Amino acid sequence: MVLFTTSNPFSLSVLFVHLDAWLRFSALVVI
Incomplete structure (x- = not known):
């Protein structure tokens, strides 16, 4: 998947x- 995205x-x-x-979702869960 990484190779596909880089290409x-x-x-x-x-x-x-x-x-x-x-990251926004994770921050919301932490808070």
């Missing part, structure tokens, strides 16, 4: 957005 800029951006959403 595809669009997928990399989608993965980054997903990661940001996951």
Whole structure:
């Protein structure tokens, strides 16, 4: 999956957005 995202800029951006959403969700759970 990592190789696919690194070879595809669009997928990399989608993965980054997903990661940001996951971090926000994790922060919400912690709080």
